[in-house]
Amino acid sequence: MDKFAALNAFVAVIDHGGFAPAARRLGVAPSSLTRQLNTLEGTLGTLLLNRSTRSVTLTDVGQRYLEDARRILDDLDNADRAVSEAGGPPGGLLRLSIPVAFGRLHVGPALPVFLRRYPDMRLDISLTDAVVNLVEERIDIGIRLGALAPSSLIARKLAPHRRVICASPDYIAEHGAPATPQQLAAHNCLLFDYLSGDSSWTLTRDGARERVAVSGNLKASGSELLREAAIGGAGLILMPKWLVGADIAQGRLVPVLEGWSVSPGPEEGAIWAVYLPSRRGSRKVNCLLDFLSDHFGSPPYWD
Missing domain, CATH: 1.10.10.10 (Winged helix-like DNA-binding domain superfamily/Winged helix DNA-binding domain)
Structure with a gap:
């Protein structure tokens, strides 16, 4: 046996x-x-x-x-x-857990370059929006978005996680753009179905904080579905810049209330790589994280 x-x-x-x-x-x-x-x-x-x-x-x-x-x-x-890491180029298997939309948009397209650069590396990637247990799932690196729960994991910031409120040009032409946070309450806001069930958006500017109860005729657990609905003129969305940055750049979506911040604090507003303390100093872990950090850029290319 x-x-x-x-x-x-x-x-x-x-x-x-x-x-x-x-x-x-x-x-x-x-x-x-x-x-x-x-x-x-x-x-x-x-x-x-x-x-x-x-x-x-x-x-x-x-x-x-x-x-x-x-x-x-x-x-x-x-x-x-x-x-395996004692000498020579980084090699071996890395297991990763990555949120679905972020992995599809920003990690997957970069992997052919990484694998050509490091031909001895092998990647096993799980795309899931669940926060997986790295030990139980035997995951080397987990990509996490936003706030991190307290844990013994090592966290490395890869990029900011800035959020924006936006809508299509057609929606704004028909309904106008909100001039103040409180005017959001009068708009059709497409809601991401967070586990907390909270239907409010919080905005800050110059120390002022506005928490607005919003509502709309569409709620979904998939961010990409809401993005498509917003592009089609269904309403306003609050989404991370990494998801809608290209749409804003190409005019499919228009940001509103740009003088206000709709992101969490600087430590919470980040895209993180987390890994176990036993992976500290691993050449293949650092190799991939260095590559992703360089690929995203500072500021990241989606901003």
Whole structure:
């Protein structure tokens, strides 16, 4: 039995919620994972998993074993990384988690250049708007937008996360542009469906702070859908500049209330790369983050 492969299979089954999703993630057949787990449990002489037709859960012993298995796999990754990075150009596998729209617009197009520059590098990218657990998902780098929750993760700022309120020229021609924050209440504002359910926009200028309750006939959990609706003349949107910068530059959208700031504070208004302390000093991590930082520019090209 390949003990490390069995440990990896065990951790993957738990992290991905079952044998089938774990098998898809690892690129193997579910029956292969089942055999590995059965062999591992047989070797240990105890059950690690409770299996049913609907779910897979840890036994008490399995819960304790999972913690040790994660530590062993992390130690192995760290050892492999130290050897592979001892000399020569950066190489090896990097696993990333990136928000969907940002990854599609600003990371994906840059990757061919990165991979040509560093042919020994391999990337495994998960596009998701969920805030993933880097340890459980075995992610090397997570890209996060906006405020960061307190954690032990190392955070590196890649670019600002400035937001703007904008609408199409047709909408403004028909309804006019708001001259003050309070006038937003009279406009059709297209709302991003935040988990908090808050339907207010906060603007600041010269120390003054205006919080305005806004409403509209469209709410969505997808920022790109709202952007398309705004371009079509449906209403006002509050979106990050990285999403609408090209539309503003090409005249498809027009910013309003430009004298007001609609971004969070300077530390919250950022695009971050986060990674575990064990990845500190990793050449391949720093290599990719340096590349992305240079690619985005200062100020970033979308501004």
